[in-house]
Amino acid sequence: MSLSAITFLYPAMLAGLLALPIVWLLIRSAPRSPKTVIFPAARILRGLKSKRRDIQRAPIWQTILRCLILTLLIIAAARPVMNRNDFAANDGAILIIADNGWDSAANWRQYRTALQQIANQARFELQTVYIAQTAPEAAGATTWKLPDIVGPVSPNDTKNLFDRLQPRPWPSDYAALSDLISERPEMNRAVGSILWLTSEMDSPGKAKIASELLDIAPITTISPTITDRIAIRSLSRSGTGMLATLAHNRDDQPREINLLARGERGNVILRHTVEITPDSDQSDVAILLPRDISNAIQSVGIEGVESAASVFQTGARWQQRRVGVVVSSGDGPGVLSDQYFFLDRALSPYADVTYAPLGTLLEDKVDVLVSAGPISGLGSQFDALERWVNEGGMLVRFAGDSSSQIGNEFLPVTLRLGNRDFGGSMSWEKPKRLLDFPDNSPFHGVEVPDDITVTRQLLAEPDPDIVSKTWARLTDGTPLITSTPRNAGRIVLFHVTPWADWSNLPMSGLFVELWQRLLPLASPSNRSDAELQSSLPAQTILDGFGRPHQPDALILPVQTPLPTPNPRHPPGIYGENGQAVALNLGPSLSDIGRDVVWPSGISTREITDQSQVDLAALCLLAAFILILFDAAILLVLNNVSLRRSRRSNALTSLLLAAVLTGVATTSMMMPAASMAATLPEAALQPRLAYLETGNAPVDRLSRAGMTGLTEILRRRSAADLNTVDGVNPETDELSFYPLIYWPLVDGQEPFSERAQERLNRYLNNGGMILIDSRDREVQPARLRRLLAGLEVPLLDRAPSDHILFRSFYLLDHAFGRFSEPLWLDARPSQRLDGVASVLFGGNDWASAWIIPEGRDELRSEDISPRQREMAYRFGVNLVMYALTGSYKGDQVHIPAILERLGR
Template structure:
């Protein structure tokens, strides 16, 4: 370890050393305090002499000691840092490859630490940086590609890029990165070292990319200290609960993880210990659950591992439906077991099946009724069955045997008399096969086996809308499965019997797959949806950490069969209600247990947070110790004087040194701010607006100017007379007296402490409102994930144009600011708080638009058009009125009814 490894983050602060000679002269020229001597007046008269008293200088040891204290404080303000490790040994630019595929999410905190360390070292060594990512992003209308390699950029710009980097919920593309690097020969000539942040999991083209990079520059691989690789690859529903399959890396010893099953709004329903088998790459765990709890499960994840691969969502297909098979009251159990064998085998793993007469099934309010032939007991229950279907029930019917007719009631199509035979002794036709399922069928995408044959069927009349009602058809075009809506319900007809006399369909695996598609369509939450859709739009998608958020315009709908997760189809829920399907990352992962083999010559290291030592704290500690040492010496030298006079100069000097030390230590603050939070008494007497201190002086000054300008506009245009603006710190200041807090985001902002998170949660839960401003037009709620960790932030949704916020004072249609990006707010505001949104998020740089520009240099006034500034001010006034008065404007919709009552 050498002194050359010490560098200063803020070297300009060392200019304070130039004042040391002045301090030296001041200390040396200051006279020491005179001694008080008590003597008789007569002695003074007798020994009167005219003598001049010389100035007594401070001792040299005291001057040196105090100059040394000031020197330590100045050095501490310059933030000296010692590098204990050297990432890039060679000169030239540094190529950073940040592996941001799904595997990186579980260790992203360590990745960010390493990226910050590399950027700091590049600043110390005056090196430029190239930054490459391995996860592709959406590009064009329906494709995706790797982001371009950024560089060369300075170390400061690298810090800004790192703050915007985050993991993706899909696989990395090393082959595409190899092609991208090969297309930049000028970059390859400038690179002196390559630093690759990645885990030890192998991937297609990963080792080959390392071979190619060795021809450019030496490679250093930084890996996280945690090497566990986990993914939930399947979640299967059983009669007694569910079975979870977990893919993991091989280990000599068994390991235990916790599975968390969550319900609606993230409520934890179950915590289950699962053991990962030793010397294996896959483990299964069986969880026994009651049916009602299993039905309520929305997702299953691994506790403590934030990754899209460890989060498995269920979708509508997961919930078990209650299916009632209509039987006659006299049917014996033996008849039922023989007659409904194939139907029971197809339904029982995925639904609760009950065999009872029609009347009892209607009383139990089942989701699906199944009739195999004529509906037994229809005469007395006709009206009840019709009401049940019209209210959203699903009736599935099958053809009866050759000696019975199924009737004309409750059918999706009109049937011809008699049956149609294929392959009989009296027929010239051979048995028919199935065609591929049409686009309008919920079975679309299911492969049709070649061995499915039909010998007999019920033939439908060729109605004009027969094609829209057909879910499956034979090779000659005749329908095999038809369906039609009936008010809010649906009727489905299999034109064959549920046993194997007319067709071998019931005894095939295809019959099970068909029922797996039919069962979710009977979702109780979808009883008013009579139309089916095979193109499923995204409803909620997952980011790399496995957290769900609202989709944007780059996400495309999915169709069966489900695609592999990609930038256009990230993991999440697609479709609505009964057709909602879950696209999960885990089932597509096949290389979780594979470990990469690096070529010889590649240096591998672990990421650690001890690669740099901040010496500023040591300098402060040394200054404090020297200050105490100086005070102790003064107390010892003037002990007798201190006993006579409590206000002696030694004690005064001690207090003076403490004051000087406090002022010098204040130089360490990254962002001094003159604005302070008001006392509780002042805030309670008159409301005022506030902004969160960021620690960046220009941003804090701009926030203060913007909120002050908005306060002045409110005073001019409305009856709201607010007091002066406060800059607050949630760590120390009381927040409950501020109706609105403005929070500007800055690059490199650290997350809140535990105390600050508790204060902010209490503020939001009791009716507070926070406006978060990214100030760069990039309105992405997922960007707040790191800063808002631990805060109870609700699900955000894009603000509609008719929201109360846009008509609380002025009639607006947008959240105008310096820019015109969309505004995001609570998707489902708490009704306990009068339905008022507590968190609003956007990127329109509102403070710049609200400030009164005279005398300000943070932003040029010509950057904002006068019309844009006026609309921004109107939005600000609307925002404050919304924070102060809530949703009272929404009550005006009842004004006609109120006037009518007053007229009476």
């Protein structure tokens, strides 16, 4: 510790040190002790004891010690502070502008440190605070706006406000902030300094609002020490893998980052090191990958950068479909390259295209079948093709060459005899153009070029449902592309040929875009519903740190073309039934490498980790210890010992016995109350466990509840489990426990890296954790903060027919002290037999599982006997589910059950 880092808030109090010489003289001013003179006549007094005490001068060590005590008290009154963060002048209120747009997430920990330092200074200086944010939030039914400026607030209330601040996965709105500040004239008059937590990245309106704020008060910008900015701008498939484009700030030296590709459950399936191009704001990366690995990628992120801009989700369009083009067995390569040239050029970058007869393609189980004209080989493969379509296949058909008949089977609409010729020598009509795509079309939002013309088409009969089946129409209203679902599959018909004799559509870039929209509809991962949606609801969304979570009611569906990420449409996956569309933040960002040019008069400083420390408490503690030391020495010097006072002896003995008894009791109770069993015991004797929180009442409640559940299991089932253990992921081995109960408490800190590693290994090996918020409130943000670093899958609401509710008793709810919904793995891994590894709710199950006995202080009086009984039943189901997995869902039991019901 350097003395230069120490300052005094009240330096005038140091003038008290001038009184130290006077105190020194007062202590040393006692008269000298008398000299001893030998006087013979005084020998008769020898052996007499006098109780009179002569006045003596204080010893030098005592004088120094007491002067030191006084010095410490004077210094404490002067309020010494180490590493004082002098951000703002003490001449008015402080306006804190916290940048919480997408670019703040990567350095949010430093931002939180700076906010704490500012709060400490405001508390020391007794300054009021105003807090403004720069990222808008949802407001009203469909709009959003910037949150109101909070204040004036006292320094003690700022901590709670700072805890609520979170980065948002969309840009800041500085124009709206300027309007908010202009609407608060009373704040502008009270503010004496402005502290702006922001990065050096330039954004629209940032320099302008800085110039306006200089007219109100001096500005100090506080920036993070890490200046690297990076985002994934685009991600696309190539014939050999994938291509990524990274946007970043310029740097003279090359640097390396790691790209992490994650699968469906969030597990890392690829780590690739990338070298950032120096002296450039963009880097293009090509990664060689097999097709099956590329198809498994659900998102790509940047290791060590927690930001929504550093995560790029793929969606259903990413998966490369297997497309089979139906041809005759005698067609050679030359004929195929001639006829299907434009079709192949449109499909080959985005799909694996195979040319083969119909029977071969059906055996290969392709995702999409394409046929031009009559389907070759349909006679012998009719049933197989019908079964393939009904089970989820997509059949795309085109008109044939010059004939008008393409067959009457497997068509979305009824065709008229003959065809319509707009541009022939016997026609008086001109070629037709395309209208904009309707709302019910998956092509809605794609811009139609003016040069697309159609000279010939197959005409459809005007059926009552022709409008709902039409995906594209010409200017006269006749259909150009029609479609209809067929059970789980779909049939699509282009009313023109796939070559350029009827239309120039196959020659255009629009043909490529249409196929880009068509291929994701043949999603092999979801064929349960063939109905399409033009309004795509959110499946999962990203927060400011790039972590996926379930959407709330504030998130609105999207329509194509996709909007720029905003509070109503944050980045994430939108759509259902194979229409999963990824809305990413990176493609909407531009010039993230450009630094802002601040106007003159603005001071800048960096965030440091040196927190302000108040040394006054340490000085008072040191003075108190020295006073005790001085008192102890005086006792010794005056012969006041424990042996000379029976009363003191008794009191001291009693005190010592109490201390020893407490220590012994604590040492005896600790292993039984909080320590996990040894490895051999846990391996040979199955038992339940609860996660220790450090909160004694909550831990006692958890232990009592899990003990009660263990007893209920022993009474009602064959599961004879041993005593409950309290476990700590930092030190205990978790793999022996089939179920761990985790109660959430206020102020609980996230796990360390060691604990995260142990918990991840526990979940990946088949373990199960029941997380209980205990307050009926299921807060995804709170859970995401606590589970940061854990490989936790996406959670979804448990359906009433889930196997968990059938594992022992027949239930329809996760009963506890309350009866709120239960959340669990949305897509449990088949490697773990489809069993959920994480369950989350707020029903306070531990309170409901306690077995009431006498005047038990832990029992809950607000739980009715019926509710407690249902909670017991759910607890039994939960343990059976953890022990047996999906055993009860096995279809092999259906015949036996039906036979029993028949009797």
